Amino acid sequence: MNSVIPFLPLMLAALAALFLRGWARNIIMLAAPIIGGLNLLGLEHGVFWSMEFMGYALEPVKVDKLSLMFGYLFHIAALIAVIYALHVKDTTQHVAGLSYAASAVGAVFAGDLLTLFVFWELLALTSVFLIWARRTDRAYSSGVRYLIFQVLSGVLLLAGLLIFAQVNNSLLFTDIGLQHEGIAQVGAWLIFLAFGIKSAFPFVHNWLTDAYPEATPSGTIFLASFTTKVAVYAFARAYAGEEILVWIGVTMACFPIFYAVIENDLRRVLAYSLINQIGFMIVGIGIGTSLALNGAVAHAFNDVIFKGLLMMTMGAVLYKTGKINGSELGGLYKSMPKTTILCIVGAASISAFPLFSGFVSKSMIMSAAVKEGYDYVWLLLLFAAAGVFHHAGIKIPYFAFFAHDSGIRTTEAPKNMLIAMTLAAVGCVVLGSFPAQTVYALLPWEHKYQPYDVTHVLTQLQLLFFSAAAFVWLNLYKLYPPELPSTNLDADWLYRKLAPAFIKRIGCSVYGVYASIEKSITASIKQIIQNSYDAEEGKPKGYFARLWPTETMVVWVAGLLAAFLVLYYI
Structure with missing residues (x-):
């Protein structure tokens, strides 16, 4: 099978979307991720494209199992997001979304740091238009703050790669690590911080919770799928086994829970939840064993699907009601029963219910933590898993569709939205029920893992049961933080x-x-x-x-x- 450069189908579709309209544009947009995904099937492992630039060997396209796994993921995510956005007539959103997806694909197939930098910056420049496309004052301000953080990340990456080029006389993107001496160590830390900003490390995470809730309903689906997952991929490629990532990751997994519980904007709740899930992935990369790394990339794969599903259901609510605060919603199950069911599927997946996708990947990371002697980390991850069930598994569907009856009566989401959400929901169930034939088959490292044993299932069911009981008890005694019209600040209080x-x-x-x-x-x-x-x-x-x-x-x-x-x- 003759193959083309992986990001090319999506980039050409973005260019076509700039000029085409109506059914012609829709067909091109739908065909691009399908053709791009099929194109990946014909790629052979190794350097697909190499060149020389200013005396340095560059590998703009390099293929291995890790890059292929993320490549498949990004094409699936792009297809679902495109279907979800078909009713939108805004050319800016379509062009930006497809360009953004192409940039993500280009980044994960980059075999050198210079090519990675180019796509790193394209990720920022293309994605910010999905925020500005909402055309509100808050969106414009959030987009500017978002762009500042993204450009800062790019500047740090550029500085780090220039140091590495000078010291090592090479720009190839391989394992970097933090164990260097002299100026090389400075370069390694600069690249580490660049990846950290895009991963939403603590204290530099507010670009995510600030900007994602201000994007358009369809733009948020693209945003939740690509930027942070490219950063997770980069960490898995360059810093696997760095123990500092374990402690950074467990902090990311825990602290968003407290803010998500008190947050009124339900899309912002999901933004905090996104940081929480990235924390699990960063922990797995920090542990660095085959089991942990497989768990990290498998969870990244699953997270794009189930977090995308939850974002889509909240986007549908916003689209149909014009409201997204929990204090203003409730009782929507009467008007949007299909969206309600699909949201519950996403909630079960992110909460790691057995037979749903979150269970088969999150348990790999926690098992690796126990196996490598990170007992306190395991306990903190257990706490984080319970917190996820509270703020994403229960709070999102409860306050949006049940709770008090807000009196809002509307109609179901458009058919294309329902189709996209249904595809994601089916994916959550299939990935969770048949992991060996789906996500496990794509894992880059050798593995022998069985998620469905008695210990894993019973432990998770007990955790979910007691977490649900705590939520019910807190609600009955009026101790659960109520949904109040408010603006909550965390680290963004500093600026x-x-x-x-x-x-x-x-x-x-x-x-x-x-x-x-x-x-x-x-x-x-x-x-x-x-x-x-x-x-x-x-x-x-x-x-x-x-x-x-x-x-x-x-x-x-x-x-x-x-x-x-x-x-x-x-």
Whole structure:
């Protein structure tokens, strides 16, 4: 089978979507991810395309099992997202979405750091239009903040790869690690931080919770599928086994739970949940064994499907009602029963119910943690798993479709939305029920793992049972945080509140000094003017107030020029 460059079908479709309209554009958009996915079947492992640039060997397209797994995933995600967005008539969204998907595919097949950098930046530039396409003031502001973080990540990556090119005389994208000496260690850390920003590490994660909820309903599906998963892929490729990732990952898995529980915007709840799930993946990469790495990439694969499903159901709610806050919703199961059922499937998957996709991947990571002696990490991940069930498994469907009856009556989501959600729901069930024939068959590393043994199933069912019981008890006794109209800040308080207040105080101080100096100078000038004017005679006084003939002024000018020339040559 003759194959083409992996990202080319999606990129050409984006170009076609710029000019085509109606059914012609829809057919091209649907065909691109299908053709692109089939194209991957013909790719052989190894360097597909190589070249030389400024004395460095570049491999713009390199194929192995890891890149192929993410390549298949991104084409599936692109197909589902395109179907979900077919009713949208906005050319900007279609072009940006397909270009964004093509950039993600290009990034995971990049065999060198320079090519990775190019697609890294394209990810930022194409995705921000999915936020701005909502065309609200909040969307524009969030998009700018989002772009700042993404460009910062690109700058760090560029600085790191330049250092590595200088030290190693190579730009090939292989295992990097943090165990270097001298300037090479600086380069390794810069690349690490670049990947960390795109993975939404703690304190640099607010670009995600800030921007994703402000994107368009269909744009959010693209956003939730690509950027963070490219970063997870990059970490698996370059920093597998770095123990610091274990502790960063477990922090990511735990802290979003507290914010998600009190958050009113249900899409923002899912944004926090996305960070939580990435935390599991980062832990697996940090542990670095075959089981852990397989668990990390398998969970990335499954997460795109079930998180996409949940984002799609909330997007459908927003599209039909114009509301997304839990305090304003409720009772929608009467108007949107199909969307309700599909949301529950997504909730069961993210909560890792047996026979659903989250169970077969999350358990791999937790098993690897126990096997490698990370007992405290396992306990924290267990807590994080219970928290996921609370804020995503229960809170999302409960407050959107049940809870109090908001009185909103609408109709079901458009057919293309329902089709896309159904495909994702079927994927959640198939991946969870037949992992060996689906997601496990794509895993890059050798593995022997059976998720459905008595220990795993009983442990997870007990966890889910007690977590559900806790939710019911808290609700009955009015202890569960209510859905209130509010804006919650976490680390973004530093640049939304502290920084503006600090800058304002400095600005006031500088302005005070400036005003004082200006006042002093003005008073001095007034005094000079007053001293040179005779109030009694009503005319100027003093030597310089006299009237001088033209000849005298020429002499003064000539003298000043002569003095200037002497000073210049001295």
